[in-house]
Amino acid sequence: MSDSPLDALKDKLSEQAEKIRELEKKADKTLEDSYDLDQHRSLLEQKAQILAGLPEAAEPFVDQLPHETRSAVEQRLSTFANNAQQAMGVGSVFFMRQLLYPEDYREGQANDLESFIQNIK
Template sequence: MVSGNPYELLADRLESIATQVREIEEQARKVLYGDNDDDGYRELMRQKAMVLAGLAAEVEPQAESASNEVKERIERFSISASQSLEVGSVFFMSALLYPEDHQEGEPNDLEIFAANVRAMS
């Protein structure tokens, strides 16, 4: 069943992208810790940052009728990721979506945001 609620559609898309990011991060952990491949890890973190940098454009159709606050938050995700790519910092890329006090197993900022958007529907 497809809903016409714009926040539900946006939440679906955000959750899909959050899952994609988690999969990239999991692959990156395996590459770094299992294969001891720093270059592979760097490339996967770059892919993560590129997905997030394109977030605003990717969800634009679903976010069209969302509040300005929601649109601005989406834009901030993209801006941070773009900045990490400009600086080229693997640490910055790896830290995207995670506050300093993040605990392993807790949802990241994008997952929390997607849940909040879903609650708006």
């Protein structure tokens, strides 16, 4: 159990980040093993749905944060959600896959959500 609202928020977001990594791995494996494009799309849509739902999932914890922290967290979660909704709206599998990954990303680095979690103060 978390000691503070901030720790609880980090725990919740970390849980979501792990789900996202798992979905990405499954999507990649689906392409490699069977080239099942429908399953690949479905897994990436699930990833985007998690990102789109971050503000709602985090709300009970964010509401307990100090005002300055709360505003910054809400803004960043909203950006994640808006990008995911945009990717789903245009139906771009590539866009859904690239959510959370900057152009200069290297395998093994933290993605944008994981970096955000590490930097929440």
